[in-house]
Amino acid sequence: MKKNQVFLFNEKLFQIIFWGLVSIRAVFNYGLPLMDNTEARYAEIARIMTETQNWIVPHIDYGVPFLAKPPLSTWASAICINIFGDHAFFIRLPYLLLTIGVGLFLSRYGKTTFKYFPGVLLLCIPEFYLHSGVVSTDMFLSFSIGLIMLSFWEAIKDDSKTYWKYLFFLGLALGLLAKGPIAVILTLPPIALWCLITNNIKRAFKALPWILGIILLFSISLPWYYLAEKSNPGFYDYFIKGEHFERYFNPGWKGDKYGFVKQQPFGIIWIFFIISIFPWSILLINLLIKRWTSIKINSWALFLLIWMFWIPVFFTSSKSLIHPYILPSSIPVALFIVDYWETVKAKKRYLYIGLGIPLIVFFLFLSGLARPFYVNHTDKYILENLNPKSPIYSLNKKTYSSQFYTRGLIKLIDKEKLKYLIKSGATFYIRITKDTWEKLDPNIKNRLELFKGNSKAGIYQSLLSK
Numbered sequence: 001m002k003k004n005q006v007f008l009f010n011e012k013l014f015q016i017i018f019w020g021l022v023s024i025r026a027v028f029n030y031g032l033p034l035m036d037n038t039e040a041r042y043a044e045i046a047r048i049m050t051e052t053q054n055w056i057v058p059h060i061d062y063g064v065p066f067l068a069k070p071p072l073s074t075w076a077s078a079i080c081i082n083i084f085g086d087h088a089f090f091i092r093l094p095y096l097l098l099t100i101g102v103g104l105f106l107s108r109y110g111k112t113t114f115k116y117f118p119g120v121l122l123l124c125i126p127e128f129y130l131h132s133g134v135v136s137t138d139m140f141l142s143f144s145i146g147l148i149m150l151s152f153w154e155a156i157k158d159d160s161k162t163y164w165k166y167l168f169f170l171g172l173a174l175g176l177l178a179k180g181p182i183a184v185i186l187t188l189p190p191i192a193l194w195c196l197i198t199n200n201i202k203r204a205f206k207a208l209p210w211i212l213g214i215i216l217l218f219s220i221s222l223p224w225y226y227l228a229e230k231s232n233p234g235f236y237d238y239f240i241k242g243e244h245f246e247r248y249f250n251p252g253w254k255g256d257k258y259g260f261v262k263q264q265p266f267g268i269i270w271i272f273f274i275i276s277i278f279p280w281s282i283l284l285i286n287l288l289i290k291r292w293t294s295i296k297i298n299s300w301a302l303f304l305l306i307w308m309f310w311i312p313v314f315f316t317s318s319k320s321l322i323h324p325y326i327l328p329s330s331i332p333v334a335l336f337i338v339d340y341w342e343t344v345k346a347k348k349r350y351l352y353i354g355l356g357i358p359l360i361v362f363f364l365f366l367s368g369l370a371r372p373f374y375v376n377h378t379d380k381y382i383l384e385n386l387n388p389k390s391p392i393y394s395l396n397k398k399t400y401s402s403q404f405y406t407r408g409l410i411k412l413i414d415k416e417k418l419k420y421l422i423k424s425g426a427t428f429y430i431r432i433t434k435d436t437w438e439k440l441d442p443n444i445k446n447r448l449e450l451f452k453g454n455s456k457a458g459i460y461q462s463l464l465s466k
Helices: 011-031 038-052 072-084 088-109 117-123 126-131 138-155 162-178 188-197 201-207 210-231 235-249 268-276 280-290 299-315 323-339 347-367 371-375 400-405 415-423 434-439
Strands: 059-061 392-395 411-413 429-433 448-453 457-462
Touching: 011 088, 011 117, 011 347, 038 059, 038 072, 038 088, 038 400, 072 088, 072 138, 072 162, 088 117, 088 138, 088 323, 117 126, 117 323, 126 138, 126 268, 126 323, 126 347, 138 162, 138 188, 138 299, 138 323, 162 210, 188 201, 188 299, 210 235, 268 280, 268 299, 268 323, 280 323, 280 347, 299 323, 392 415, 411 415, 429 434, 429 448, 434 457
Parallel strands: 392 411, 392 429
Antiparallel strands: 429 457, 448 457
């Protein structure tokens, strides 16, 4: 199908749509609070890094090193905090910039459609659009995987530029600093499988500068690993063995220092895959059924399929996972659909649904209908307008959003300490969850008054503080 036959869409309109979706995401990044648990946790880690100027070992609290993930995404957010301040928009800025960069880069693969179309399609994948404004390690991992895979593809071409060959190893280095060896596990096996199927093993070995490339890879990534182990003996054992093997293959693993093992039904990753890329999952299945004859002899299409499906295949047997694990599949899904877009009959339907999802969410945000959801997933709003002269505590446990929005001033106490504060007539605020409040001794409740609350917790003030 020719470009001018693609119903009402044209190059200019796709450009407007691309930047419109970026702008909507920027509004979300500015207007939404940092929410518990994941996003507020990584934001607090970046804030502490900035405050303490400890750029080697991320800390989840003062004096508590965070050894579960490497620091690449934390470095990016911390740099933005240093330059611009700690508003949520700036902490999320690196993720939005990565989104824009990836979307624009994919234009080189839209030669049969429109320059901005691959980027638009990528932004219409719900999982990818969500993470273009979520503070976590997942977007940086996906970027690294995309760099590894696409650099490899470009590097083995006959007319390949030299820089692609080194970008492949740079991608591996960034992946190790983004989330660890999982970046290698999610890229080298699908590359090897594709080479085996297409008889390109010899070509791949000849195309890449393995000695210089490995030197580049290790010189970028290994210094941090060395310094992390030197600063925290036992880091290798916990991070490599625990976070990369026990977490995924041992359902009974109880060694998680920073959360809990997320137990999911067997094979749930495939449900995540279908839902996270909707409506394109429906089109993907349709294309696989109807176009398999041409797909299996199309080396580019096979490369993308092996890339996108290796991720859910790898995680199929794991019960400890969450939906962001599917994020690295977004780029090959978008590129695969772009490659077969001319054969799609229901173009309007898929594009309208894909565009409709972020637009509906944007309407819910502007209308205030979504406010109850995010208000109850952060402590930002219940911590507003406190008397800065009064100390603030949290009973039994504290959230990452309470740490972030008090800039680390909130302190954890137990019930005995709370009794002591009340008995001493101290002026203070205290965060208490709804469940804990209901179980408290009436004598303690009578000495506290609700200042502000949400559906999960409340900030109480000692009666003497009024």
